[in-house]
Amino acid sequence: MRTVLQLMTMGLIKKEIADQLTLSIHTVDTYLRRIYEKLEVNTRTGAVAKALKEGLM
Numbered sequence: 001m002r003t004v005l006q007l008m009t010m011g012l013i014k015k016e017i018a019d020q021l022t023l024s025i026h027t028v029d030t031y032l033r034r035i036y037e038k039l040e041v042n043t044r045t046g047a048v049a050k051a052l053k054e055g056l057m
Contacts, residue, residue: 002056004031009048009057 007017018028036042039050051057 001031001035004028005035005047005051006057008032008035008044009051 003021004017007020012020014025014028014032017023018025021028032044032047035047039047041047041050
């Protein structure tokens with residue numbers, strides 16, 4: 001999941017992340033939901049901002 005978050009901070013969209021990691025979009029969606037839950041955010045922007053703010057990336 002850390003790799004998915006890292007790719008999000010680079011600006012990749014779900015399809016690009018899935019292609020980069022050879023995963024299905026559904027798997028990426030699941031990872032994103034878990035990331036949002038762990039970071040206690042509701043949006044992609046919120047997740048990236050919080051990850052950068054807290055030094056996770």
